[in-house]
Amino acid sequence: MSTTNAVELRNVVKRFGDIAAVDHVSLEIRDGEFFSLLGPSGCGKTTTLRMIAGFEYPSSGSIVIHGREMATIPPHRRPVNTVFQSYALFPHLTVAQNVAFGLEMQRRPKDEIAARVREALEQVRLSGFADRRPRQLSGGQQQRVALARALINQPEVLLLDEPLGALDQKLRKELQIELKSLQRRVGITFVFVTHDQEEALTMSDRIAVMSQGKVLQIGSPTEIYERPTCRFVADFIGETNFIAGKVIENGANAATIETPDGLRLRGLTPRPVRVGEPAVLSIRPEKALLLAPGDARAGHAFAIPARVELVSYIGSDTRITVRLNDQRTFDVWEQNTLSTLDRDAYWQPGEPAVLVCPPDNALVLTE
Amino acid sequence: MIEATSTATQPRRAARPALEQGRLTWGGLVLMACAVLIYLFLYLPIAILVLFSFTRDQFGVRWTGFTLDWYTRLFANERLMGATVNTLYVALVSTIVATVLGTLLAMALERYRFRGRNSVDTLIYLPIVIPEIVMAVALLAFSALAFDLIRLLTGETLRRSLTTVIIGHIAFSVSFVVVVVRTSLKNFDRRLEEAAADLGANSWNIFWRVTFPLILPGIIGGALLAFTLSLDDFIISLFLSGPGTSLLPVEVYNKVRRAVTPEINAISTLMLALSITLVVLSQSVQRRQ
Structure with a gap:
């Protein structure tokens, strides 16, 4: 004691x-x-x-x-x-x-x-x-x-x-x-x-x-x-995006899941997961990056094709809802670090984009 | 800006005069007349009684001039004064006992869950609706039975006395005390008791420092109600009192049977004044809660 x-x-x-x-x-x-x-x-x-x-x-x-x-x-x-x-x-x-x-x-x-x-x-x-x-x-x-x-x-x-x-x-x-x-x-x-x-x-x-x-x-x-360490905690604390899939590969502290539409996504595993287990990839909206198609930075990390659906300007942030791979919606928050009135500086609904997220910013979680 | 304020205040301004005028309709007039008649019906006889306690007329039915004679005579009447003392004594003792028992019972019923709680709950309210004559007969029969039993066991012969009246009064006023005290216990926030325990108070201190002061208005209200009920009780007092131990309502009744004198009006007026004082007191105590 x-x-x-x-x-x-x-x-x-x-x-x-x-x-x-x-x-x-x-x-x-x-x-x-x-x-x-x-x-x-x-x-x-x-x-x-x-x-x-x-x-x-x-x-x-x-x-x-x-x-x-x-x-x-x-x-x-x-x-x-x-x-x-x-x-x-x-x-x-x-x-x-x-x-x-x-x-x-x-x-x-x-x-x-x-x-x-x-x-x-x-x-x-x-x-x-x-x-x-x-x-x-x-x-x-x-x-x-x-x-x-x-x-x-x-x-x-x-x-x-x-x-x-x-x-x-x-x-x-x-x-x-x-x-x-x-x-x-x-x-x-x-x-x-x-x-x-x-x-x-x-x-x-x-x-x-x-x-x-x-x-x-x-x-x-x-x-x-x-x-x-689990889906509930990620969901309850702050905001997050979940992408559901199945674990297809796991390493020491990272794993890869595959979604039903064939995306393969990698993230850290705070708690060990088994191959074959259903799991979600959890990505906080401020930890993903939305890039224009053809942006050079989209090359290295996982990059998913996306289309902008909704843009909410809330002052400190701009909150963008995109549709990933024509399947699911996903929220991205961009901090408005630039002070500008130029409309072209912000995303427009309907624009094509690429969602990028380094594997360290994504987590593979189970229930 | 101007537009916004005008649309916001206009409907309110329009609604107010209609409400304030309270226009008289035929229905409203009829209701008002009914109310006036009911109040007259309730209070006119009492007003006349009070008035005629000051009349010079020896039958107390006509106004022939002001006098306080009947009050002076009243205080000289040993029989009536003796009955008054008896009545106050019975009311005081039965109120104290009924209040303590009623408060304890109210706490038990409110705080604890036990088998048969619902039946006990209903049974405690029953004496309020039971006809008083039934209570009186039951208590009389019971006292006779109890006296027989005591004589059998101890050889002692007991008679009806003020004590039996007190026991009878306790029996019906406990229910009223329970009802009033329970209301204040229902409004009592039990987290205050947890807070007191949390601050180091044992059960004794929790009760006397927190629970009791907060339900005290209810207890006082119950006690005043019990006192008033005992004061003007007639049937049970008549049945349970023994020879030579007369109580005021019974004594008044006996006097009225012979003749209505302004003396009776005077004693009734005094009892009325005491009852009103007690009711007003109990209402104001309970409103403070």
Whole structure:
């Protein structure tokens, strides 16, 4: 057992009736890291978090926090605190009383509580709001009270259940950065549940992608985005194009697939594949290149004949949908690095083109 | 720009006057008349009762001038005052017990799933719709049976007294307390209890620091309802009280049987004032929720 892990989940299963909400999940969350559980709703991420908090007990498997088995320990004796999705602030108490609640439960001396509450409210920039009631605060302010109420107890692990979910887009972005820098400053392990992949990528040191109760992949944001190990992860994180086919050849860390219309395409294999297995080639829209027919750069890498169908200019990018080999559509995003009003500088619907993608930018993935 | 604002505001401006005028139609007039009549029907007798508690007329049916005599006489009437004290005592004790039991029951029904919960659920509401006379007869028969049993087992002879009345009042007011407290438990966000546990509170602290303060308006509402019901209960009080332990509604009835005096109007007015105060109090407490 390593002592640098803040939280360990070993083969944790949680059944509700016949349904396994969490299905043999094993995780090691390191001390001081910002760890995200990411997945669509119903994937088991919140249940996993609730088991770490102690609101649910695993059907089997074990949860260990800093080397201590949590099986029989109720929530109020665990060294963790939670920031709830809807904040769950006590409506009958003032902001200061809400923040003081944890310390009062520990029976700390009155003047220590007062001093620490003041400090905690300062930390989240709510000093002037001590005597307000939660309902007199905006969503963003309530969120910060919930954060202060949890952090004042100096938990070993802070659990956050979609804490930014109820806020508008602009505020979310601000609080993402604020939360990340706060985590750096206090050095507490954060376990963050979200369904928003951009949020997870922005904030996390590492991410566990979950689906249907299982952890599909654990890795840093770049690993998750650049080297997804299965089709679900590639699809869920960011945007991607899939070209379906069958594996016809595999090497050490690359493989070739053949599509039904006879294209042979090569890509890296983050996870080994077998010859004959159905697979997809996954290419991110910003990692492919659209060239004019006869362009010299089309010679070396794989090049597929394409025809432009739709062009959307969205400012920073131009998003082009092409039809490959008269079969399937494929999205390519071109960054608008040139500033020009010249229409000929952009693709036009109906134009013939060639799609080029270096094998390092393509991945061969199975289910 | 100008075009956009004018099209956006015009339909709204056109719609508003039609709504604000609220033009009177024949249907509207009939409805209004009905409403006025219903309110007169409800409150005119009560208004007359209050008025005639101040009349000089000794039969209390004609207005012959203002006096407070009936109120002074009332306070000098030992029988009526004794009944008042009894009634307040019964109401207070039965309310306290019914509120504690009702709150516990409401929490059990709201929080736990157990076999037969649905039947228990229906059974607790039944006393609200059962005719009171049935409740009264049942309680009377039951008390007789219980007294026999106690005499058989301990040799002690018990009689009907204020205690039996209190038990009877608890029996019917518990249901009302349960109904009111459950409503506030339904609106209570259980995540607040999880938040309290998460912050280190044990079950005792969770209840007293979070759950109780938040459902308190419901508990007070239930208690005030139980108190009012006990205060003006007649049938069960009549059946279960023993000799020499009279209660106010029963005493008033006995007096009325002989003759209606303005004294009765006066005591009724006072009871009315107390009931209204309690109802207004309970409404305002529940609205604060």
